[in-house]
Amino acid sequence: MERVIFVVEDNPDVLFNIQITLEANNFKVITAINGKKAIKTLLERKKAPDLIITDIMMPEMDGYEFYQVISNDPKWKNIPLLFLSALATPDDIRFARILGVGDYITKPFKEEVLLEMIEKKLNEAQLSEG
Amino acid sequence: MKELDRKENFATKITSNNSTMIEKLKDEIKFRLRVEKIFGDISTYLVFSSDFGKAIDYFLSELASLYHEFMVDSFVVCLFDEPVNDEILILGWNSERTLSHKKDFTKFPIQDLPWLKQELLDGREVILDRASNSLKDTMKEKTFIEKFGIESLIGLPIFTPEYLAGALIIINLTNYYNWQEQEIRTLRIFADILGTSIYRKKTAETLSKSRDYLKEQVSRKTKDLLAEKKRIELILNTIKNGVIVLDIEGKTTIINDTAKNYFSKILQKEIPEGSNLVLSTGHPIFDTIRDLFMSHESKEITIKPMKGMHLQFVSEGRKFPVMSNFETIIEFRNVTRFIEFDNMRKRFISTVSHELRTPITVINQSISNFERYRKRLPEETQTKLISSISRNSQLLHELIEDLLLVSRIDERKLKFNWQEYSPNEILADVLDQLEPRRKLKDIMISNSINDDFELIGDPKRIAQIFRIILDNSLKYSNDGDSIFIDGSDSNFGPYNPQKIEGILMKFSDTGIGIHEEDLPKLFNRFFRSTLVNHVSGSGLGLGIAKELIKLHDGDIFVESKFGEGTTVFLFIPKLSKEKIEELNDMI
Numbered sequence: 001m002e003r004v005i006f007v008v009e010d011n012p013d014v015l016f017n018i019q020i021t022l023e024a025n026n027f028k029v030i031t032a033i034n035g036k037k038a039i040k041t042l043l044e045r046k047k048a049p050d051l052i053i054t055d056i057m058m059p060e061m062d063g064y065e066f067y068q069v070i071s072n073d074p075k076w077k078n079i080p081l082l083f084l085s086a087l088a089t090p091d092d093i094r095f096a097r098i099l100g101v102g103d104y105i106t107k108p109f110k111e112e113v114l115l116e117m118i119e120k121k122l123n124e125a126q127l128s129e130g
Numbered sequence: 131m132k133e134l135d136r137k138e139n140f141a142t143k144i145t146s147n148n149s150t151m152i153e154k155l156k157d158e159i160k161f162r163l164r165v166e167k168i169f170g171d172i173s174t175y176l177v178f179s180s181d182f183g184k185a186i187d188y189f190l191s192e193l194a195s196l197y198h199e200f201m202v203d204s205f206v207v208c209l210f211d212e213p214v215n216d217e218i219l220i221l222g223w224n225s226e227r228t229l230s231h232k233k234d235f236t237k238f239p240i241q242d243l244p245w246l247k248q249e250l251l252d253g254r255e256v257i258l259d260r261a262s263n264s265l266k267d268t269m270k271e272k273t274f275i276e277k278f279g280i281e282s283l284i285g286l287p288i289f290t291p292e293y294l295a296g297a298l299i300i301i302n303l304t305n306y307y308n309w310q311e312q313e314i315r316t317l318r319i320f321a322d323i324l325g326t327s328i329y330r331k332k333t334a335e336t337l338s339k340s341r342d343y344l345k346e347q348v349s350r351k352t353k354d355l356l357a358e359k360k361r362i363e364l365i366l367n368t369i370k371n372g373v374i375v376l377d378i379e380g381k382t383t384i385i386n387d388t389a390k391n392y393f394s395k396i397l398q399k400e401i402p403e404g405s406n407l408v409l410s411t412g413h414p415i416f417d418t419i420r421d422l423f424m425s426h427e428s429k430e431i432t433i434k435p436m437k438g439m440h441l442q443f444v445s446e447g448r449k450f451p452v453m454s455n456f457e458t459i460i461e462f463r464n465v466t467r468f469i470e471f472d473n474m475r476k477r478f479i480s481t482v483s484h485e486l487r488t489p490i491t492v493i494n495q496s497i498s499n500f501e502r503y504r505k506r507l508p509e510e511t512q513t514k515l516i517s518s519i520s521r522n523s524q525l526l527h528e529l530i531e532d533l534l535l536v537s538r539i540d541e542r543k544l545k546f547n548w549q550e551y552s553p554n555e556i557l558a559d560v561l562d563q564l565e566p567r568r569k570l571k572d573i574m575i576s577n578s579i580n581d582d583f584e585l586i587g588d589p590k591r592i593a594q595i596f597r598i599i600l601d602n603s604l605k606y607s608n609d610g611d612s613i614f615i616d617g618s619d620s621n622f623g624p625y626n627p628q629k630i631e632g633i634l635m636k637f638s639d640t641g642i643g644i645h646e647e648d649l650p651k652l653f654n655r656f657f658r659s660t661l662v663n664h665v666s667g668s669g670l671g672l673g674i675a676k677e678l679i680k681l682h683d684g685d686i687f688v689e690s691k692f693g694e695g696t697t698v699f700l701f702i703p704k705l706s707k708e709k710i711e712e713l714n715d716m717i
Contacts, residue, residue, distance in 0.1 A: 011488055011492070013492040013496075013518045013521070013522060014488065014491055014492055014495065016514065016518065017492060017495035017496055017499055017515075017518070018495070020499045020503060020507065020511065020515070021495070021498075021499055021503075024499070024502070024503040024506060024507075057484055086483065086484040086487035086488055086491065087480065087484060088483070088487075089480065092480075107487050107488065107490075107491040108487060108490050108491040108494045108495075109491070110498075111495075111498050111502070
């Protein structure tokens with residue numbers, strides 16, 4: 001079955017490229033260009049995506065806020081989530097961990113890293129679902 | 131019966147003999163009691179009275195009444211100055227009788243009696259009696275008596291345990307009295323009382339003088355210490371840093387004005403001296419003070435007690451000073467400026483790295499996708515990838531150039547080439563450069579500046595400013611939009627409040643316009659409106675333009691209506707040579 005990845009990213013070029021990569025690896029990709037629009041999209045969908053990849057620095061609602069909304073909603077809190085961001089100071093990564101997001105990919109990234117992380121998160125989710 | 135009578139008779143006889151004796155004895159006892167009283171009361175009085183002269187007068191009047199029957203005319207107490215010299219102070223005299231027919235001895239003229247004076251000064255007893263045969267019979271004595279018509283004079287030295295203090299003189303002027311040895315002995319005792327009293331008084335006086343001296347010294351030292359304390363307080367209160375000193379319990383012994391002001395601002399109430407901040411609760415600032423108070427080593431804590439205020443607290447730790455005075459000295463200073471600057475710097479670095487990483491990411495991703503999946507990707511997608519590489523490469527280049535420019539402006543390393551230039555000419559050049567982009571979007575640019583203004587400035591920088599403004603106009607206009615450029619002499623108008631001579635240039639476009647809420651942030655570094663995310667830009671352009679025009683002593687303003695278009699006003703003053711020098715120093 002096709003796995004659906006929801007990519008939230010404000011830069012159209014970055015988004016475009018991630019989409020190409022993921023689709024070339026047999027994922028279905030849905031997109032949103034900021035946190036606010038992402039929530040709207042999630043609400044509109046019947047089925048939750050299998051994984052969310054989100055940028056942090058975005059207008060209107062940044063990645064942190066978006067994550068907090070997601071993790072507090074029973075519908076979505078179990079969806080595995082990845083941060084993908086150019087913010088890469090130890091403080092940034094620490095902050096993400098404090099929030100509860102242990103998985104963080106910094107830009108620029110190698111495709112392998114992204115794909116490995118995606119697989120890992122999906123497997124974890126599957127195991128916990130049992 | 132007869133026995134009793136005989137006894138009675140015998141008793142009566144004895145009694146009648148005894149009664150005279152007893153009467154005499156009674157008188158004697160009375161006299162002795164009075165003497166004793168004088169010995170007791172008066173000597174004490176002499177020592178402790180504040181007016182010694184008065185005490186002596188009283189003493190002498192007691193003596194006078196005691197010796198009333200002895201017909202003494204005068205009692206005189208002389209005090210010799212210490213160490214004994216020629217000066218004799220008549221401390222007191224008492225004259226019961228004033229004589230009308232004899233020389234008036236109301237004041238004892240010792241200075242006129244050199245012989246007597248000398249005898250007394252040498253500490254010898256003088257006992258003169260006209261009728262007496264026991265006199266030494268010196269000529270001097272005889273002459274003295276004749277001269278002054280004295281019946282008798284007794285002069286007794288007053289000795290203290292340490293020195294000869296003076297003399298007690300008893301004079302019978304008119305009436306002769308045969309002084310008995312016993313009586314003179316009593317007089318000697320009075321002289322002794324005087325001596326002891328004078329000595330004790332002097333000792334008491336010395337003590338009291340020392341006491342007074344000590345008191346004075348202490349008072350002076352206390353004044354000095356108070357003055358010193360005031361001086362230190364003045365210094366403490368002028369220091370910009372807050373200083374708090376806590377005693378062993380944590381009570382505030384010293385809190386300087388700066389500290390008081392900060393505390394009252396933070397806590398919205400006054401902190402009086404003596405209050406215990408260590409035991410107070412209700413605000414993180416108390417936790418900080420408690421922390422420092424309890425620490426045994428030197429410690430530094432920075433806190434944010436209220437919005438917009440960062441304070442750095444420092445304490446040296448509890449040392450054990452010499453006086454066993456377990457004081458804690460806490461100092462704090464306002465480091466808001468440093469913290470804010472540091473935060474700004476961190477934000478800048480964070481944003482810059484983000485801005486640089488993003489195009490690099492795109493380039494890498496695009497190349498990677500192109501390499502791996504080209505065969506699978508439709509033509510359109512491939513083209514998009516290539517163009518995104520080229521676009522982001524260009525963006526990276528611009529970004530780096532802008533950052534370098536910003537950095538040089540910040541570090542004041544920018545060199546200006548002041549020359550005469552024509553803004554119109556520069557504008558023409560810039561428009562030339564932008565021609566391909568203008569054509570691509572089919573945007574019309576019209577320049578209605580016809581005056582050939584001559585200004586002095588750095589043409590390269592002016593060109594940069596024009597380019598930034600026009601670049602924005604082009605970027606944020608849609609196909610078919612227009613840009614109008616105008617310029618006029620301006621020494622008045624809303625954008626020239628100081629009415630300086632210069633040129634006001636107008637760049638108006640019919641593009642997408644700017645949201646009202648974005649207008650104030652427009653010139654902030656890296657600011658990009660959320661509405662133009664799809665358009666690439668460094669966010670540095672307007673900030674740079676503003677810095678550059680300010681270095682020309684000019685300014686830049688933006689008016690805009692969202693959805694209708696934007697107008698950028700650029701004011702370039704006509705610069706004098708002096709102004710240019712001034713500006714050069716600024717750079």
